[in-house]
Amino acid sequence: MLTRREFFRFFLIGGLIHLFKKKTKAEEKPKEAMFWRKLD
Amino acid sequence: MPKIVQCELCPNGCVLDNGQHSRCRARMNKDGILYSLVYGKPCAVNIDPIEKKPFSHFLPGTTAFSIATAGCVLSCKFCQNWQISQARPEDTDTYDLPPDEVVRKAIFYECRSISYTYTEPTVFYEYMYDTSVIAKKYGVKNTMHSCGYINEKPLRKLSKYMNAANIDLKGFTEDFYNRICNGSLKPVLNSLIVLKHENVWLEITNLVIPTLNDDMKIIKEMCRWISKNLGSDVPLHFSRFIPHYKLNNLPPTPVETLTEARKTAMEVGLRFVYIGNIRHEGESTYCPKCKKMLIERIGYFIKQNNIVNGKCKFCSTSIAGVWS
Numbered sequence: 535m536l537t538r539r540e541f542f543r544f545f546l547i548g549g550l551i552h553l554f555k556k557k558t559k560a561e562e563k564p565k566e567a568m569f570w571r572k573l574d
Numbered sequence: 575m576p577k578i579v580q581c582e583l584c585p586n587g588c589v590l591d592n593g594q595h596s597r598c599r600a601r602m603n604k605d606g607i608l609y610s611l612v613y614g615k616p617c618a619v620n621i622d623p624i625e626k627k628p629f630s631h632f633l634p635g636t637t638a639f640s641i642a643t644a645g646c647v648l649s650c651k652f653c654q655n656w657q658i659s660q661a662r663p664e665d666t667d668t669y670d671l672p673p674d675e676v677v678r679k680a681i682f683y684e685c686r687s688i689s690y691t692y693t694e695p696t697v698f699y700e701y702m703y704d705t706s707v708i709a710k711k712y713g714v715k716n717t718m719h720s721c722g723y724i725n726e727k728p729l730r731k732l733s734k735y736m737n738a739a740n741i742d743l744k745g746f747t748e749d750f751y752n753r754i755c756n757g758s759l760k761p762v763l764n765s766l767i768v769l770k771h772e773n774v775w776l777e778i779t780n781l782v783i784p785t786l787n788d789d790m791k792i793i794k795e796m797c798r799w800i801s802k803n804l805g806s807d808v809p810l811h812f813s814r815f816i817p818h819y820k821l822n823n824l825p826p827t828p829v830e831t832l833t834e835a836r837k838t839a840m841e842v843g844l845r846f847v848y849i850g851n852i853r854h855e856g857e858s859t860y861c862p863k864c865k866k867m868l869i870e871r872i873g874y875f876i877k878q879n880n881i882v883n884g885k886c887k888f889c890s891t892s893i894a895g896v897w898s
Contacts (some may be wrong), residue, residue, distance in 0.1 A: 566615035567601055568700050569728050573578040573589065 575670035576722045577606030584696055584724050587763040599662045599698040600645035612643035612700045617658050617666035618692050621683055623874040627691060627719050628850055630859055631895030632738045632775055634869055635876045638717060639680035641671070642692035643701065647723045650744065650755045652783060656685035658784070659693040673705035680714050687715040696724045699732070706735035715896075719779075722765035723757055729765055739898065740777045740811075741766055745787040751771050752868065754786060763799070770804050775896050778808060779850070782827045782835055783815040793835050797842040806843045807894035812836055815852035829854065848895075857864040864889040 536544075577592040581601055586595040590603040600612045610727055622640045624633055628766050644666045646659035653659050659786040671679075680688050688709050690702045695718045706716040710886050715737040722741040743762060744755055751759045778800065782788050800808055812835045815827045832849045839847040849856030859881075866888045870877040880887040884897045 554592065564611070565602070565700050567583070567608040567610050568609040568703070568727070569707040570579050572583060572606060573580050574576040574604040 577603065578658060579603045579606060579608045581608060581653075581726060583699055583728055584648055586678065586723075586749065586756065593762075598645040598647045600696070603892065610698070611663045611666075611699045612645060612698045613647050614671060615643060615663065615668040616641040616671055616701075617644050617661075617663075617697075618642040618669050619669055619671065621685060622691075622758055624687065624689075624717070625871065625874040625876070627689055627717060627740050628779065628811050628813075628848070629717065629738060629740060629777055630811070630848055630869070630871075631815070631846065632717065632892070633686050633715070633896060633898075634879060634881075636686040638687045638689035638691075639683060639685040639686070640689040641675065641676060641705075642690070642695070643668070643698040644693065645697035645770075646694040646721075647696055648694065648721055648757045648860070652754070652781065652815060653819050654816075655692050658821045673701065673708050676705045677708045677712055677714055680709065681712060687717050690716070690718040690720075692719075694723070694871060695720050696715075696728075699724075699728060699763065703732055703735070705862075709732065710735050720765075721755075721757075722762040722769075724761070726764060726766055726768055729768050731744060733769060733774050736769075736774050738775035738777070740779055742768070742779050742781070746792050746799070747787075750787050754783075757840055763803075767799075767803055770808075776804065777811065778804075779811045779813055780835075781813045781815055782831060783821065784824050784827055784831070785814045786824075788827070788831050788835075790834060790838055794838050797839040801843050806845050808838055808844070809846040809848060809895075810844055811848045811850050812839075812856075814849070816851065849876050857875040859893075861886040861889060861891055861893070863891040868893065 581588045586597050595602050620640045624636050624638045632789050644661045644663045695702050719740045748759050751757045783844040836847045845862040857871040868880045
């Protein structure tokens, strides 16, 4: 059986990993297209 | 300061002001730079038999790791995948699958090839190109099913890594392309010639739609053009239309029409003419010389294969294709 302390520890670690993944994804640069030109 | 850009990937040539999306919905001008909105984000990922693409002369009996993202350069009224081809990328559920991961999965699932398919692969050109480069490095072949509505320069660049292409030749009149697909025929014909010159294994699909492109005179003209410009060994697939999307008012293509189209194509001199989307003897491959059955197909499944080292087992005639 998980104790309450263990449960909250896992909950907290899980949350932190999730936030870290979200931050990494948000920082991903969009891919620049290959065939285009500026018109101005 | 204006930040207008022009996309040079397909004949649509979208001119986009800052913040605008391309017609294919997969590109966006952000502060004067054109970005792909679908790179590494496929909305469809499947393992398919290569026969489903359809390819009849390219590694028969193998599987293709198949991917697609949202978007299309055309807007055909009969689209079979309109839920994703006519959708915006943000409106589809996507996977996070960067190019190296696509190749890794293809190898893991023992797929001989990766197929860029379902929607129009031109819209995810950068994703397809990067994946193709890695796949080639690891000995996985690349195939695409495309409408061929792409400019010559990007197509030639991609052709260095593309092993096979099935191009939809949706009709053979500018009127059909204008009215039904919102595009034009000429760039598609040019793409077919470019692919042939670049030595990409080529197959053609023609969806026969009752009343719209089932005129046998025009079908004959199309077959003559194929024979003259691409050679008589290019497999041609006549596919059965099933009422869909904006053409729900039309009936499915009668079997007789498909059979007649096949007969017409063979009379013109095309050696390998197939019928798809319906159970028919035209699903199988026959030797153009001894006329014996070489590959017996039932739907996407192969019952027997009598091609040995690229030759007919019965009369040793070479059969055009990629067999191993």
